[in-house]
Amino acid sequence: MTTASSADHPTRRDFLFVATGAVAAVGGAATLVPFISQMNPDASTIAAGAPIEVDLAPIAEGQDIKVFWRGKPIFISHRTKKQIDEARKVPVASLPDPQSDEARVKPGKDQWLVVIGICTHLGCIPIAHEGQYDGFFCPCHGSQYDTSGRIRSGPAPTNLPVPPYQFVSDTKIQIG
Amino acid sequence: MSGPSDYQPTNPALKWIERRLPILGLMHSSFVAYPTPRNLNYWWTFGAILSMMLGVQIITGVILAMHYTPHVDMAFKSVESIVRDVNYGWLLRNMHATGASMFFVAVYVHMFRGLYYGSYKEPREILWILGVIIYLLMMATGFMGYVLPWGQMSFWGATVITNLFSAIPYVGDSIVTLLWGGYSVGNPTLNRFFSLHYLLPFVIAGVVVLHVWALHVAGQNNPAGVEPKTEKDTVPFTPYATMKDAFGVSCFMLFFAWFIFYMPNYLGEADNYIPANPGVTPAHIVPEWYYLPFYAILRSIPNKLAGVVAMFGAILVLAFLPWLDTARTKSSKYRPLAKQFFWIFVVVCVLLGWLGAKPAEGIYVIAGRVLTFCYFAYFLIVLPLLSRIEKPRPVPNSIADDVLAKAGKSAPMVSSVIALAVAGALFAGSAPSARAAEGQAAPPSQKWSFAGPFGKFDRGAMQRGLKVYKEVCASCHGLSYIAFRNLADPGGPGFSVAQSAAFASEYKVKDGPNDAGDMFERPGRPADYFPSPFPNEQAARAANGGALPPDLSLITKARSYPRGFPMFVVDLFTQFQEQGPNYVSGLLQGYEEKPPAGFTLPEGSSYNKYFPGHAIKMPNPLSDGQVTYDDGSPATVAQYAKDVTTFLMWTAEPHMEARKKLGLQVFVFLILLTGLLYFTKKKIWADAH
Numbered sequence: 001m002t003t004a005s006s007a008d009h010p011t012r013r014d015f016l017f018v019a020t021g022a023v024a025a026v027g028g029a030a031t032l033v034p035f036i037s038q039m040n041p042d043a044s045t046i047a048a049g050a051p052i053e054v055d056l057a058p059i060a061e062g063q064d065i066k067v068f069w070r071g072k073p074i075f076i077s078h079r080t081k082k083q084i085d086e087a088r089k090v091p092v093a094s095l096p097d098p099q100s101d102e103a104r105v106k107p108g109k110d111q112w113l114v115v116i117g118i119c120t121h122l123g124c125i126p127i128a129h130e131g132q133y134d135g136f137f138c139p140c141h142g143s144q145y146d147t148s149g150r151i152r153s154g155p156a157p158t159n160l161p162v163p164p165y166q167f168v169s170d171t172k173i174q175i176g
Numbered sequence: 177m178s179g180p181s182d183y184q185p186t187n188p189a190l191k192w193i194e195r196r197l198p199i200l201g202l203m204h205s206s207f208v209a210y211p212t213p214r215n216l217n218y219w220w221t222f223g224a225i226l227s228m229m230l231g232v233q234i235i236t237g238v239i240l241a242m243h244y245t246p247h248v249d250m251a252f253k254s255v256e257s258i259v260r261d262v263n264y265g266w267l268l269r270n271m272h273a274t275g276a277s278m279f280f281v282a283v284y285v286h287m288f289r290g291l292y293y294g295s296y297k298e299p300r301e302i303l304w305i306l307g308v309i310i311y312l313l314m315m316a317t318g319f320m321g322y323v324l325p326w327g328q329m330s331f332w333g334a335t336v337i338t339n340l341f342s343a344i345p346y347v348g349d350s351i352v353t354l355l356w357g358g359y360s361v362g363n364p365t366l367n368r369f370f371s372l373h374y375l376l377p378f379v380i381a382g383v384v385v386l387h388v389w390a391l392h393v394a395g396q397n398n399p400a401g402v403e404p405k406t407e408k409d410t411v412p413f414t415p416y417a418t419m420k421d422a423f424g425v426s427c428f429m430l431f432f433a434w435f436i437f438y439m440p441n442y443l444g445e446a447d448n449y450i451p452a453n454p455g456v457t458p459a460h461i462v463p464e465w466y467y468l469p470f471y472a473i474l475r476s477i478p479n480k481l482a483g484v485v486a487m488f489g490a491i492l493v494l495a496f497l498p499w500l501d502t503a504r505t506k507s508s509k510y511r512p513l514a515k516q517f518f519w520i521f522v523v524v525c526v527l528l529g530w531l532g533a534k535p536a537e538g539i540y541v542i543a544g545r546v547l548t549f550c551y552f553a554y555f556l557i558v559l560p561l562l563s564r565i566e567k568p569r570p571v572p573n574s575i576a577d578d579v580l581a582k583a584g585k586s587a588p589m590v591s592s593v594i595a596l597a598v599a600g601a602l603f604a605g606s607a608p609s610a611r612a613a614e615g616q617a618a619p620p621s622q623k624w625s626f627a628g629p630f631g632k633f634d635r636g637a638m639q640r641g642l643k644v645y646k647e648v649c650a651s652c653h654g655l656s657y658i659a660f661r662n663l664a665d666p667g668g669p670g671f672s673v674a675q676s677a678a679f680a681s682e683y684k685v686k687d688g689p690n691d692a693g694d695m696f697e698r699p700g701r702p703a704d705y706f707p708s709p710f711p712n713e714q715a716a717r718a719a720n721g722g723a724l725p726p727d728l729s730l731i732t733k734a735r736s737y738p739r740g741f742p743m744f745v746v747d748l749f750t751q752f753q754e755q756g757p758n759y760v761s762g763l764l765q766g767y768e769e770k771p772p773a774g775f776t777l778p779e780g781s782s783y784n785k786y787f788p789g790h791a792i793k794m795p796n797p798l799s800d801g802q803v804t805y806d807d808g809s810p811a812t813v814a815q816y817a818k819d820v821t822t823f824l825m826w827t828a829e830p831h832m833e834a835r836k837k838l839g840l841q842v843f844v845f846l847i848l849l850t851g852l853l854y855f856t857k858k859k860i861w862a863d864a865h
Contacts, residue, residue: 019852020849020852023845023849027845034268037263038264038268042257042261044257044703047702047703050701
């Protein structure tokens with residue numbers, strides 16, 4: 001029996017049992033790697049998540065469009081002067097998730113708001129141009145976002161995130 | 177044997193549970209205190225090995241089902257994307273596909289062990305019958321699993337096996353329609369086979385619980401075939417049997433890993449790398465090796481109904497074994513005649529397996545009939561007769577006496593070696609393909625950089641091969657399973673990410689629809705796949721004189737040729753897997769200007785030494801100097817053939833280098849573990865002797 005020898009006097013037999021058990025345990029743990037790793041996105045899914053380019057030219061002022069990147073809806077809004085002013089008037093410190101509008105757009109491109117259109121509460125898609133703040137309203141649990149996509153009221157904890165993007169020309173952005 | 181447990185947990189939480197659900201006591205009495213005969217040899221570890229294999233198949237199968245699509249248009253492709261794109265998908269698929277074969281290797285050893293030692297005799301009849309039921313369920317599960325990849329063998333295996341039921345008088349055709357869910361094997365068939373293939377392993381697991389239950393009521397049989405009488409005859413299951421089983425399982429994993437990492441396609445058929453085509457039956461269809469003996473019995477009988485009855489009868493007769501063999505002595509060790517007939521029966525089964533892989537013609541048919549008679553005669557004539565006329569040798573008084581009698585002889589190690597040898601021989605007898613070589617010369621074996629356990633692709637050859645493909649083959653042949661991004665994958669042609677993107681942008685890829693609803697062309701991206709030269713099969717045929725140029729992604733795995741006896745046995749040890757590359761490269765160099773005298777070449781065909789039937793629609797594609805190499809390699813047909821074949825071997829198995837590398841690590845580990853388990857087992861058993 002494995003417990004036959006006393007713990008005070010480790011023997012060669014104890015060493016053998018411990019070594020065998022340890023090697024078996026290492027093998028068992030290593031075996032788990034492929035079985036868990038297979039759940040991660042596969043190579044084709046990762047390749048399909050490459051950056052996309054979006055042409056902004058057709059979007060008129062006050063209009064917004066929805067594009068998909070990595071399966072997520074990205075809202076691109078061409079904001080009016082009024083919307084930009086609304087977003088900048090608000091004292092930043094009074095916001096639930098304080099962030100200035102300038103930090104959420106690219107410098108010199110104040111009219112373009114690009115956000116991931118997924119409510120930070122539980123993942124529903126907010127509706128544009130609705131709610132008290134002329135921004136986004138989430139129909140699931142009533143979260144309201146302003147014209148900068150910042151959370152103003154409701155259960156959502158944070159602002160709509162800004163995806164990584166850059167302007168490749170005056171009227172074209174690359175998301176990702 | 178296992179009485180009420182005297183297990184008393186000391187931990188208060190465990191006590192609380194045990195009073196309400198005595199599951200720990202059940203485990204303790206079944207797998208710890210359970211008395212096991214002390215004279216069991218290594219043949220008895222196959223029970224544990226089978227439990228492990230069932231677990232491996234269920235776990236890998238559940239995972240594969242997460243990535244597989246049971247639809248006729250997508251099944252084949254989804255299996256390829258598992259192997260190519262899913263993390264470790266190639267490993268999981270190899271484990272599951274070769275695991276099925278390993279499961280059958282183990283079950284056949286287990287069954288022959290039961291047959292030799294009379295493990296079906298009183299009081300173990302139900303235990304045995306449950307085993308026969310498990311075996312039947314395994315066959316059904318294995319068959320339906322083989323259908324899922326939806327290759328040519330899958331499709332035609334499904335067609336042939338379901339058609340067996342059409343032999344039933346009056347209702348046969350209705351039953352076949354019911355099985356198909358249509359007028360032929362099609363999408364409904366695939367869907368239901370997938371569903372049942374997922375269900376049946378859990379049914380097997382349930383029957384295994386009954387099997388183990390029955391085993392623990394009757395107690396294990398043992399090589400002496402005498403029941404344990406006193407404490408001295410048994411040892412507790414843990415640690416004695418547990419450690420011995422662990423060692424046996426570890427040895428078996430070494431055997432298993434050989435196939436997973438080094439011979440994953442040895443037990444399969446090259447034709448199953450061709451997508452299912454309901455219009456063309458492969459020239460020689462054979463079932464998986466584990467069905468071959470029964471397939472031989474089916475074919476040896478010239479009447480449809482009688483053949484089907486004989487085939488199922490060959491399995492069902494096993495269930496009646498306890499009443500066919502009524503000899504009182506259990507173990508063949510003490511039955512001089514039964515022992516000889518047992519080994520003759522083993523040989524008959526192996527030969528039937530070999531015949532099952534041969535074309536049903538000439539001498540093979542006659543041999544098949546003789547062996548079918550021998551198979552049934554063993555159960556229906558020999559065993560009942562032996563029970564009456566054989567004079568058995570005296571059996572030992574007790575298991576303890578049996579152990580003492582053979583102390584000094586080191587039987588266990590020897591028998592485990594024999595176990596592996598017999599398992600190997602079983603393969604050898606039945607595994608190889610049945611493709612007949614109708615006037616087809618085997619292409620010469622070449623030296624490939626990727627052959628053998630340490631094989632790696634030659635990057636230079638792959639890059640040149642890609643050039644040959646692009647400039648020559650791509651005008652007719654697609655490469656639709658390869659994306660441009662793959663060119664930058666580790667183990668691939670060694671492109672950088674930027675190089676693969678630049679290569680992709682040279683191609684025009686159809687995309688859309690755009691906002692106006694129109695399809696448009698754009699430069700290729702790394703995520704795009706190589707565009708096919710023809711929009712559909714009809715266009716491809718129309719442009720090629722009626723012949724369809726096959727997609728080349730899998731061509732080096734989808735083509736093969738028979739190696740013949742004894743080479744295929746040698747291949748098992750030398751890891752020879754390069755029939756496909758030899759064939760592709762041979763074919764490219766096998767064109768002859770003039771066919772040999774007496775051979776009439778059909779209009780629009782060329783003569784090729786290595787093409788089956790010799791008349792090939794593809795004109796000689798390569799000539800010296802046709803493709804310019806920038807690295808100074810000779811611009812000859814031989815070099816082009818070698819390079820493009822190397823490239824196509826990579827497209828057929830992009831993760832081959834990862835497979836062989838991980839294989840080496842696994843082998844080092846398993847050898848270490850097996851060694852440690854051997855010494856641990858020896859130390860523990862030192863107390864028992």
